[in-house]
Amino acid sequence: MTLKFHRRIAGVKVISFDLDDTLYDNVPIMREAETKVQDYIALNYPQTRDWDLEHWRQRRIELMQADARLSSDMTALRLATLQQGFSEAGVEGAYRAAEKVMEQFHHHRSNFRVPDAAHSVLTELKQHFKLCAISNGNVNCQRIGIANYFDIVIQPEAELKGKPYPDMFSKALNYYQISPAQMLHIGDHPISDILGAHRAGCHSGWFTGGLGGSHQLTVVPSFSFDDLSQLCNLCELA
Template sequence: MQFHRRWHLPKVISFDLDDTLYDNVPVMQRTEEVAHSYIAEQYPQTAEWDMHHWRRFRDEVSRTDETFASDMTKLRLKTLELGLEKFGVDDSARAANTIMDVFLSERSNFEVPQDSIKLLEALSQRYKLIALSNGNVNADKIGLAKYFELVIQPGDGIRGKPLPDMFAAAERKLPELQPHEFLHVGDHPYSDILGAQRHGWQSAWLTSGLGTTAHLSVLPTVTLHNLNQLQRLLLD
């Protein structure tokens, strides 16, 4: 554990979800495989595109609209619609929504580690807990929604981190609090740490996720190497 900025004991703990409270990499790998198998089975005319083709096409689509950068559900849905349209699939928008339903169902088909569950249970006895996630996991389906007073994700005009929308939405729901009374915990140097610090929140960078020191553009309030250190920081 290493402090980089002045520390204030927070009143609200905000969590990123993917790769902070659980390893999301194998979840996404399996989910994409399931979704691609469904596409290949239901729409055999797309057979010449493997998962890598779809990913490259998704990158192309992402460059056509800046809002896609902070809303992966919107991006995936548009990628599916345009890709299916290329192969002459009838009513590609309806087909894309059906595939997205398959994707989202598998996306939330996993168990959160018990260590993370126990941490949330303990923290919720002392702090308000909220979740700010750029991903599209269903927090209720994976058993986490009951620990959070708010779960905010992109959509309905709210853009993802590091843009200010999600942080501002949380502040509107908790207007009695000052920005420095929020602590955002996340693994991503850009969306989590830059986003929180830029909005005046404290931030805890969890290095056990996907980010590296080279990706930091601003220093977090505190660097943590695992969730046990967060428990010691906030509960001991």
């Protein structure tokens, strides 16, 4: 199978990439990171020893439902969840304790090697397009060895809401001084990536091998694909 086009694409100058579950399988990475962080919490903050991973996940879900902004900023969500939990458990200096745990989390969540296939595709595409990263996550692109492919890496900040809000797409468009029709966004999530790109007026490429399912699509992507290597066919559009 090659790219399956659903909309006509022309005039693309910039390709933006989601990172987690698009360029690499993030599920086992996160599973290991959360396990190691949970061990760190249990060792250093015994007040929470009865709270397992599922307890912390449920807390994150509740905070996401209570604050829509946190649902698109994974770093802010985790930090807020930890601070809330530590405060309730009576941990002294709850905010600083949460920051220390996040330092551990950031270390473990970026402790992996990106597959060679992703490097090959990014190398090929960079010869024909400008590339940037637009991610709701908090992976360190420098540490995992892909920062050199991107002109800019855009992730949520205090005044920059994550996908599907248009903030990060707008930042990329302003950075390159291009129109939305000149940017193509690649990602696996039907809402944050495909709907987000659509709202920003950009083209979208849906990776069907990620976490999202077709039942979650609310708009039709410009094209879909199930193997990263298929993106090399985009070079014909340059």
